Structures are given as C-alpha cells and as structure tokens.
Amino acid sequence: MRTGILGGTFNPVHNGHVKLAEAYISALHLDRLLIIPANIPPHKSDSGLVGASHRLAMCRLTFADDPLCEVSDIELKREGKSRTVDTLEQLVLLYPRDRFFLIMGSDMFCSFTSWYYWQRILQLAVLCAGARKASSTDDEMEEQRRKLEALGACCELVEFEPLPISSTLVREKIFKGESLDGLVAPTVAEYIREHGLYR
Numbered sequence: 001m002r003t004g005i006l007g008g009t010f011n012p013v014h015n016g017h018v019k020l021a022e023a024y025i026s027a028l029h030l031d032r033l034l035i036i037p038a039n040i041p042p043h044k045s046d047s048g049l050v051g052a053s054h055r056l057a058m059c060r061l062t063f064a065d066d067p068l069c070e071v072s073d074i075e076l077k078r079e080g081k082s083r084t085v086d087t088l089e090q091l092v093l094l095y096p097r098d099r100f101f102l103i104m105g106s107d108m109f110c111s112f113t114s115w116y117y118w119q120r121i122l123q124l125a126v127l128c129a130g131a132r133k134a135s136s137t138d139d140e141m142e143e144q145r146r147k148l149e150a151l152g153a154c155c156e157l158v159e160f161e162p163l164p165i166s167s168t169l170v171r172e173k174i175f176k177g178e179s180l181d182g183l184v185a186p187t188v189a190e191y192i193r194e195h196g197l198y199r
Helices: 015-028 052-062 084-094 106-110 118-124 138-150 167-175 186-195
Strands: 002-008 032-037 069-071 099-104 125-131 155-159
Touching (some): 015 125, 052 069, 084 099
16 A cells, blocks of 8 residues: 655644645555644744644544545654654554655755654655745755665655645734634634634
8 A cells, every 4th residue: 555644743734734635645646645743843842832632633624524634643642752763663563565655845855864763764665745846946856866866765756836825824814813714624713713722
C-alpha cells in the first residue's frame, strides 16, 4: 500500500491543508494519507499551541468525509518532542508492507539534512515536497533533489499552487472576530467557536 504522511501542528487545520492533501493523493497515487498532528514540533515553540485533543478533533472533523485520509494520534501518544524518525519507525512496525511517502514543505525539504537522524529517514520513506508553479525556488529544489538522491534518497517533487491560507491567518481572523468562511471547514469553525479557541 502506498501511504502518505502529512504531519504538522494543524493549529488549526485549514482548507489549504485539504487542498495539499488532495494534490498529493492524486500526484503520488496514494492508497492512504495519514494526517498526523504533532505533539511538540522540534522546530517550533509551543507558544500559542492549543491542546492536542482540540487539534486532533479539528483534523478529524476536516477529513471526516475523505475515505483516503486517516487522522492518526501516533505522535500525540508519545511524550516530548515529535521526531519524524520515531514516527516512521513506529509506522514501519504497524504497516510493514507499506511504502511511505513523507510530505514536507519546500523549506523543510531544502534543509532536510539538518533533521534529527535524517539518514535513517531516507531508508524509511520517499521524500516528497511541493513546488509552486514557475517558482524561483524550482532550481533550488531540483538541486536539493539531486544532492539527496546522491545520498541514497528517493524524492518526488509535486507541482501545485497552494491556497494563500495559513494557520496564522486563521488565528488572526478569529482574534479579530472576523469570518472564517472559505478558510476552514464549517464544522471546524463551529468547533472553534464552541470551545472559545484562539481568542
């Protein structure tokens, strides 16, 4: 089975994440995409991060109707920082016959060799990153792909145009009391309102 891995803080999950998921499922011909909220991401401060149970619930609401997307709490069950290599090691034990496709942003792809135990990650998953169409970063990403493949990596660059939405933008809209129409799933907007998140 071809299994994609899309991790992040999802603070909160938004429609840009949905479009990203759809693009990778299509481009990589995935049989399943695991949506994995991080406990404490190693590269970010946890300041302003709402509780894990809220982020998990919002992800489940967002992807509830997509049969190819499965929200996993694998990282939320582990204490401490969420390390990708640890997650992959667990997934390999859970799904020994799967081929894993690790999805990341272009910035993370270009700095991949600074990741914790990155050499082991190369052995466990195909590295997948999105490139904006006609972007100035295309050359940089192609060069990084060549470097990583020379180190034994398998890489896939997926071309798509992301929605101009970020979790920061969503949080700012909430703080200002503005509408979330078109930014998050209606069920997520209602969940945020009911629980008084990001105010």
